[in-house]
Structures are given as C-alpha cells and as structure tokens.
Amino acid sequence: MVKKLKYNLESLLEKSEQKKTSNSEEQLLNDFMQSTYEKSEWVEAMGEKNLASEKIYNVVQNHINKKKVLPLYIRYAVAASIAVLFGLGYFFNNETPEMVTFKTAQLSDAIQLEDGSVIYLAANSVFEYPETFSGSERTVKLLKGNAFFEVAKDPEHPFMITSGAIKTKVLGTSFHIQLSKNKCNVMVVSGKVNVSSKNQSIDLLPNEEVSLIAGSLFKEKHENTAISNFYKENTELNNVSLKEVFTLLEYKYGISVKVKNKLVLDTRLTLFIEKKASLESILNQINYITNLKFKLYEDTVTVN
Numbered sequence: 001m002v003k004k005l006k007y008n009l010e011s012l013l014e015k016s017e018q019k020k021t022s023n024s025e026e027q028l029l030n031d032f033m034q035s036t037y038e039k040s041e042w043v044e045a046m047g048e049k050n051l052a053s054e055k056i057y058n059v060v061q062n063h064i065n066k067k068k069v070l071p072l073y074i075r076y077a078v079a080a081s082i083a084v085l086f087g088l089g090y091f092f093n094n095e096t097p098e099m100v101t102f103k104t105a106q107l108s109d110a111i112q113l114e115d116g117s118v119i120y121l122a123a124n125s126v127f128e129y130p131e132t133f134s135g136s137e138r139t140v141k142l143l144k145g146n147a148f149f150e151v152a153k154d155p156e157h158p159f160m161i162t163s164g165a166i167k168t169k170v171l172g173t174s175f176h177i178q179l180s181k182n183k184c185n186v187m188v189v190s191g192k193v194n195v196s197s198k199n200q201s202i203d204l205l206p207n208e209e210v211s212l213i214a215g216s217l218f219k220e221k222h223e224n225t226a227i228s229n230f231y232k233e234n235t236e237l238n239n240v241s242l243k244e245v246f247t248l249l250e251y252k253y254g255i256s257v258k259v260k261n262k263l264v265l266d267t268r269l270t271l272f273i274e275k276k277a278s279l280e281s282i283l284n285q286i287n288y289i290t291n292l293k294f295k296l297y298e299d300t301v302t303v304n
Contacts, residue, residue, distance in 0.1 A: 097130035104145070107276060108231060108252055113140075115152045117159065120231035122146035123279070124254045124299070133157065145254045146178045148231045151191075166212055169194040175204075176227055176251060184212040189228045227251055230273075237271045245271060245286070246301070253279045257301045264292065264303060 015021050102111055102119075103126050110120045114132050121127050125145025133139075138154070142163040151159045153172025161168040163179045166186070173191020178184065186195050187209035195202050195210045200217045202210050209222045229235055230248050237245060243265040246257045259265060269289050273282055283294045283301065294303045 097132045097134055099128055099130055101143075102127045102129065106278060110231070113138075113152075115154060115157075115159075117152045118150045120148040120150075122148075122231075122252050122254050142177055142179055144179060146176065146251050148174070148176045148227065148251075150174045164212070165215075166195055166197040166217070169196070174228060178251060180254070180256075186210050187222055187227070232275065234275050235273045237269075237273070239268055239270055241265060242267045242269065242286070242290070245269070249279065249282065249301075255279065255296070255299050255301055259303050267292070 015025070102109075102121060104121050104123050106123055108120060108122050110118060111127075111129075112118050113129055115138055117138075119127060119129075119140075122145050125147060126143040127147060128141040128143055130139070136157060138157050138159045140159075140161055142161055149159075149161070149170075151170050151172050151174070155171050159170045159172075161177065163177050163186075164184045166184055168175070168177065168186055170191065170193050173193055174189045175191075175193050176185075176187045176189070178187075186193065186204065188204045188206055190206055193204045195204060195217060197212055197217055198215070202217050202219050204210055204219065207222055208219060210217050210219045226235060226237070226244075226248060230252055235248075237248075246265070249255060250257065257265075267290055269286070271282075271285065271289070273285075279296060283296060286292070287294055292303055294301055
C-alpha cells in the first residue's frame, strides 16, 4: 500500500511538472498536499521544521529529476505528506553515512571520531566507523586486533562496539578490547561498560575485565594500570617483570608469547618504551638488558 501511494504521488508530481495533468488532477494534487500538510504534526525528532521540510523537498526534487521550483505551500505539503506517508526515516536513512576502514600495519596509530571519541588502534588491527554518527546509537566495529577506547560522553547516544561475538556498550568511558582468532577480551580503565554475547550481559567497572571463553563470558579483576598510557605516550616501566612487559606488548602489538621455561617471565627489569617504538626495537632492548634472545616469528614471540 505504501509503495503504491509513493508511486502514485511521484507519478502525479511528475505529470504535473510536465503540464500533462488535467484541471481535476491538478486540483486533487494540490488539495491532497495542502490537506495533509495542515493535518500533519511536527515532532522534535524531525528537527527544525523549515530546515527539515527543505531537506525532504530537495530529496523529492532530486529523486524525480524536477527542474522547476514548486510553489512554497506545496513544498511544505510535499515535506509533510512524505513524512506522514513513508516516515521520516525513509529519506534520511537513505543518506547512510559512508563507512571508513582504519587499518594499522607494524605500528599503532590513533584516530579521533566525529563525536570526539579517540580510538588508539594496536598494530595489525582493523577498525570500521561511520564518517558521521546518526540515529540513537554511535555504532562502530573492531574487526581485527586490539584497541584502546576513550569514548566521549553522550548519555543520549550510547557508544556500541561490535568485536567478534561480543558487543560492548558505553556512554562515556575508557577501556581496552582485545580481539584475535582465539580470544576476545574487554578490560575497563574508567567508567562503566556493558558487555553482552548471545544471552549473557555483564556490567564492568574499573579494574574489571571480561573474556569470551568457549562461547561464555567470564569476569575477573585486573590490575594493569599502565595500559591507558602505553598507547598514548612514552612509557617507563620500573622494576617490572617480563610477564608484565609482554602483557602490554600483547595489547599494543597484537602478539602472543610462548616460552618453555615460565620462570623466565619472572625476570625483572626497568624499561623505557617510546610511543612509536617498533616491536623489534623493544625486543632488542629487552634482549640487551636481560641477555636473553627473544625473537618474533609472524605474530608470536619466542625465546631460545
């Protein structure tokens, strides 16, 4: 029924533009539009009436390739009629914001979104976001790798991140998401975060994290306070264990660490890491300090 009304209205408008309508058809068109306009109710969601009417009218003009400007009252009638018949979303949703894919290679990088949120993307990661946010939610996707999020506060428009099988919902906070073939983890630094997967939903507070294991979410405590600064600035780690160092490197460089002797990871050291340092340079520094031989094979660090 809606499609039929849409077709008839467009056909009649086009016929009128070509001056092929009869007097009765022209009168019917004018009466219909004027009547619908007078009866329609404007709501706040449509925005400022004149601007929204103008926008809808322009969409109609472009859609049916009209070259002549209609009388002012008919322009508003078109806007109101179309809004009533097809819903405001019919036109504005067709203007879907272009999606942008942000990728990193061997080094991490950062991007600021339209709402002011900043995303620090780890090496070898892929992030997808719209050029502009529209609708009731700010929706993005972490397609691969790890990212640290500093989300701008906007209680009216929750920030939604899809990463693999889980969804993370926040209003304004900072947290880290780790996504790989075998693991998906969300770790909160500040604020409150909701993580959901299938029928599970878990709220997280600072120093809490959740992992997806065998299709289920598991929450636990974490004490990794360095992660928030590790992406953003030079970092000095004083008298920390290799286990702590490699945990940070796993987040920022998307690697895994495999050692036969777990005691090696208890080795303590002091390390200065520049924000834009390559993973290779960091491993060389660790090897120099500890006299160990850590090497990188694809995305796995091993030690001889």
